[in-house]
Amino acid sequence: MSIFTCLLLICVTASLSLVSARGGETHVVGGDEGWTQFPNYGDWAQGQTFHVGDTLLFNYDEDLHSVIQVNETAYEDCIKEPNLAAFSSGNDSFRLAEASRQWYICGVGDHCENGQKLSINVLP
Numbered sequence: 530m531s532i533f534t535c536l537l538l539i540c541v542t543a544s545l546s547l548v549s550a551r552g553g554e555t556h557v558v559g560g561d562e563g564w565t566q567f568p569n570y571g572d573w574a575q576g577q578t579f580h581v582g583d584t585l586l587f588n589y590d591e592d593l594h595s596v597i598q599v600n601e602t603a604y605e606d607c608i609k610e611p612n613l614a615a616f617s618s619g620n621d622s623f624r625l626a627e628a629s630r631q632w633y634i635c636g637v638g639d640h641c642e643n644g645q646k647l648s649i650n651v652l653p
């Protein structure tokens with residue numbers, strides 16, 4: 530086998546493994562700051578690429594915050610009821626099951642109004 534063929538095989542193998550690695554990433558919402566008031570989750574989401582099969586993880590103090598999945602209108606206006614789903618364990622993870630836009634807000638006090646809201650676009 531020539532050195533060229535050998536290098537080509539290495540490249541092909543490497544790119545195949547990159548493709549298969551897609552769709553299993555865990556996104557910790559807010560990074561080190563986690564899920565709390567005042568971080569700009571729009572900025573955080575801009576730096577991420579969400580794919581079906583990835584996991585979204587909300588880390589927060591369960592005495593201070595919660596996670597509510599809502600529709601776009603409720604996201605814009607911080608409406609907590611009715612909602613699609615509600616969580617309060619402090620360590621809530623979701624597997625992103627379909628390519629769609631999703632919206633999450635905190636259900637405590639005026640936290641949503643203070644910016645504790647997240648909108649993500651999940652790609653196939």
Ligand SMILES: [Cu+2]
Nearest residue numbers: 594635637640
């Ligand atoms: Cu909160």
